[in-house]
Amino acid sequence: MIDGRYFLPHSARFIAARAELMDGKTLRVCGTDGSVLAEAPFRKVKISSRLGNIARRLTFADGAVFETYDNDGVDDMLAEARRFFHEGWVDRLERSWRTVVVSVLLAGAVGAAFFVWGLPAIALQLALHTPADVAKLMSDQTMSAIDSAYLKRSKLSPTEQKKAQVLFGRVASHAPRGENGYRLLIRGGGPLKANAFALPDGRVVMTDELWALVKNDDEIEGVFAHEISHVDRAHGLQRVYEASLIPAVIAVVTGDLSQVSQLSVLLPAILVQSAYSRQNEEEADDDAVEILKRMGAKPARFADLLARLNAKNCGKKDCEPGWISDHPETEVRIEHLRAAEGKK
Amino acid sequence: MPDGESAGGAPASYLFEFRGKGSEYFRIWIVNLALTIITLGVFSAWAKVRTKRYFNGSTFIGDHAFDYHASPLRILVGRTIALALFIAYEVSAAVDPRYALLSLLLIGFAFPWLVNASLRFNARYTSYRNVRFNFTGRYFEAMIAYVIWPIAGFSTLGLLLPAARRARDYFYTNNHTYGGRPFRTEFSAGRVYGLVAIAIGVFILAAAAVFAVVFGTEWLIVNKLLHGHYDPKYSITAVSVATGCFYFLFMSFAPALHTMIVNLCVSNTIFDGRHKLKSRMSPIVVAWITVTNAILTLLTLGFFYPWAKVRLARYEMSKLSLQADGDLDTYVSETLEGQSAVGEEIGSVFSFDFGL
Ligand SMILES: [Zn+2]
Numbered sequence: 137m138i139d140g141r142y143f144l145p146h147s148a149r150f151i152a153a154r155a156e157l158m159d160g161k162t163l164r165v166c167g168t169d170g171s172v173l174a175e176a177p178f179r180k181v182k183i184s185s186r187l188g189n190i191a192r193r194l195t196f197a198d199g200a201v202f203e204t205y206d207n208d209g210v211d212d213m214l215a216e217a218r219r220f221f222h223e224g225w226v227d228r229l230e231r232s233w234r235t236v237v238v239s240v241l242l243a244g245a246v247g248a249a250f251f252v253w254g255l256p257a258i259a260l261q262l263a264l265h266t267p268a269d270v271a272k273l274m275s276d277q278t279m280s281a282i283d284s285a286y287l288k289r290s291k292l293s294p295t296e297q298k299k300a301q302v303l304f305g306r307v308a309s310h311a312p313r314g315e316n317g318y319r320l321l322i323r324g325g326g327p328l329k330a331n332a333f334a335l336p337d338g339r340v341v342m343t344d345e346l347w348a349l350v351k352n353d354d355e356i357e358g359v360f361a362h363e364i365s366h367v368d369r370a371h372g373l374q375r376v377y378e379a380s381l382i383p384a385v386i387a388v389v390t391g392d393l394s395q396v397s398q399l400s401v402l403l404p405a406i407l408v409q410s411a412y413s414r415q416n417e418e419e420a421d422d423d424a425v426e427i428l429k430r431m432g433a434k435p436a437r438f439a440d441l442l443a444r445l446n447a448k449n450c451g452k453k454d455c456e457p458g459w460i461s462d463h464p465e466t467e468v469r470i471e472h473l474r475a476a477e478g479k480k
Numbered sequence: 481m482p483d484g485e486s487a488g489g490a491p492a493s494y495l496f497e498f499r500g501k502g503s504e505y506f507r508i509w510i511v512n513l514a515l516t517i518i519t520l521g522v523f524s525a526w527a528k529v530r531t532k533r534y535f536n537g538s539t540f541i542g543d544h545a546f547d548y549h550a551s552p553l554r555i556l557v558g559r560t561i562a563l564a565l566f567i568a569y570e571v572s573a574a575v576d577p578r579y580a581l582l583s584l585l586l587i588g589f590a591f592p593w594l595v596n597a598s599l600r601f602n603a604r605y606t607s608y609r610n611v612r613f614n615f616t617g618r619y620f621e622a623m624i625a626y627v628i629w630p631i632a633g634f635s636t637l638g639l640l641l642p643a644a645r646r647a648r649d650y651f652y653t654n655n656h657t658y659g660g661r662p663f664r665t666e667f668s669a670g671r672v673y674g675l676v677a678i679a680i681g682v683f684i685l686a687a688a689a690v691f692a693v694v695f696g697t698e699w700l701i702v703n704k705l706l707h708g709h710y711d712p713k714y715s716i717t718a719v720s721v722a723t724g725c726f727y728f729l730f731m732s733f734a735p736a737l738h739t740m741i742v743n744l745c746v747s748n749t750i751f752d753g754r755h756k757l758k759s760r761m762s763p764i765v766v767a768w769i770t771v772t773n774a775i776l777t778l779l780t781l782g783f784f785y786p787w788a789k790v791r792l793a794r795y796e797m798s799k800l801s802l803q804a805d806g807d808l809d810t811y812v813s814e815t816l817e818g819q820s821a822v823g824e825e826i827g828s829v830f831s832f833d834f835g836l
Contacts, residue, residue, distance in 0.1 A: 147812045188508060242514045
């Protein structure tokens with residue numbers, strides 16, 4: 137005997153009632169005065185699956201509904217009639233703390249794996265398939281933003297600028313896109329100080345301050361080769377795609393757009409601040425070593441420049457932002473580059 | 481037969497209430513998510529129905545909860561169709577980009593139909609007290625509300641966006657029915673413009689206040705207490721505190737404005753010509769809940785999400801009420817002419833709530 141409410145067929149009108157399973161086969165619903173309101177073969181009654189503590193619905197063929205909060209009572213009826221527990225297993229999993237813990241671990245592991253491997257892989261594919269004119273448009277916008285916000289006109293003499301361009305051209309001619317595939321822009325660094333960075337369409341920016349630190353041609357060639365590798369491997373675009381894919385992923389997983397519109401304000405801001413991934417840096421360094429060796433230059437000189445930059449920027453108490461801070465674990469990279477010199 | 485509740489036709493006030501619990505929903509959410517992962521997405525249809533049923537089943541007006549009746553199998557079929565269409569689109573686009581353009585054009589024309597199908601699917605499978613809702617929007621109405629008005633809004637640099645919002649709310653509310661009886665909302669576009677003006681005004685004042693308080697405090701400390709001279713370089717602390725506050729303000733703006741417009745729309749809604757709805761949400765409280773929810777969800781790598789949803793639903797429902805003029809038990813489900821099977825399944829795919 138379970139208590140509930142009996143709704144007349146398709147109607148909002150209801151009567152306080154009790155349901156009972158007669159000899160395991162017939163469901164009978166009676167009013168509190170004992171009058172029979174409905175009677176039907178139990179297997180013909182549609183029973184909603186158990187979920188949390190929400191009401192259970194027993195629907196008759198004519199559209200009448202017996203509604204009850206006595207979930208255990210309904211489950212007992214189902215067991216007595218040997219009826220299949222419709223989605224009952226899901227409810228049991230939801231109520232067991234053990235499966236909840238397992239689920240948390242599983243979701244956490246899959247989520248972490250996705251963000252560590254899946255997302256960068258998808259972003260890389262998108263980045264590599266981005267049409268050249270889209271990359272150019274994005275680079276134009278980025279460059280004009282950085283130019284107006286931070287960079288100044290270069291104060292290098294025309295001879296020195298010419299020299300930098302020649303060195304850059306030499307490196308570019310040994311890179312996949314050839315000499316015309318990349319372009320060097322020289323600027324006063326302003327707050328960016330000694331710095332170099334690449335734009336998706338092949339533009340590489342170098343600051344006067346970085347040039348001033350260079351003691352040997354091979355050194356700056358190493359920087360150029362490293363930045364050119366970021367271009368070829370579309371690392372910049374990859375980061376942009378990663379930042380913009382995350383809100384989309386959240387929307388798909390939660391099926392809820394309202395949360396995303398909030399998160400999407402926060403996430404890009406966080407991601408844009410973050411550095412290139414370590415993997416990206418290692419790839420760019422390895423490529424740089426390859427190019428330098430092909431040119432007959434010495435990768436260890438590139439390491440010397442890194443060490444000098446590191447000492448200049450981090451010698452003072454607080455490590456100031458610059459090329460180094462964008463490039464994690466400088467010591468490890470210097471070691472790595474010096475080791476690469478020895479190998480054939 | 482003894483009658484259940486209200487015997488007479490006296491006016492009565494019913495409060496909305498969300499009785500769901502964060503811990504309960506968390507377990508449902510995480511287990512269904514894990515099952516979706518294990519089944520490579522197939523279970524997502526069941527997960528969707530269970531989530532929807534939990535939220536509807538936990539939302540009460542007076543002593544009765546809502547319910548949700550959609551069949552997971554049909555949602556699965558709908559999602560499969562959508563996936564097949566997407567793959568067909570990708571393949572055809574790879575073969576010839578002109579096909580992609582053609583498909584996009586088709587999607588554009590299908591969009592109003594998709595909006596209607598989605599809203600109808602959602603309404604028809606939602607019930608309250610054994611009686612179903614329905615949605616009666618027509619193709620051209622959806623076209624006007626979801627395509628023409630937004631284009632007009634954006635092409636006038638946002639000047640017509642408040643009017644577009646009103647058009648959308650009219651389309652949404654006035655096409656919903658319960659037991660075949662209509663919902664009607666009516667309010668002037670001028671009131672929406674008024675709310676937008678208030679929101680922008682408060683936003684500017686708050687931003688100015690943040691600026692004045694944060695940098696004023698710093699100036700006071702630096703100038704008067706520590707050095708005795710004024711250093712125009714603001715400290716990192718002041719700049720980051722101010723940036724944090726501005727972020728908070730930016731994120732609050734949309735939910736706060738949305739809340740005010742929902743209050744306006746709902747409080748002017750009359751069901752069946754006599755029952756009045758009322759919504760008294762505080763825009764500031766909703767903004768606070770939304771922003772802190774987003775931050776906590778981010779900090780917990782997503783695991784706070786179920787509590788966030790429950791927390792917002794609890795507040796929203798606690799501020800909704802229904803002034804009933806007479807019995808609610810006279811309503812009967814209308815007999816619905818069937819929607820074509822494919823239409824219904826496609827409708828289930830885009831069940832992101834387009835609503836208020
Ligand atoms: Zn780099």
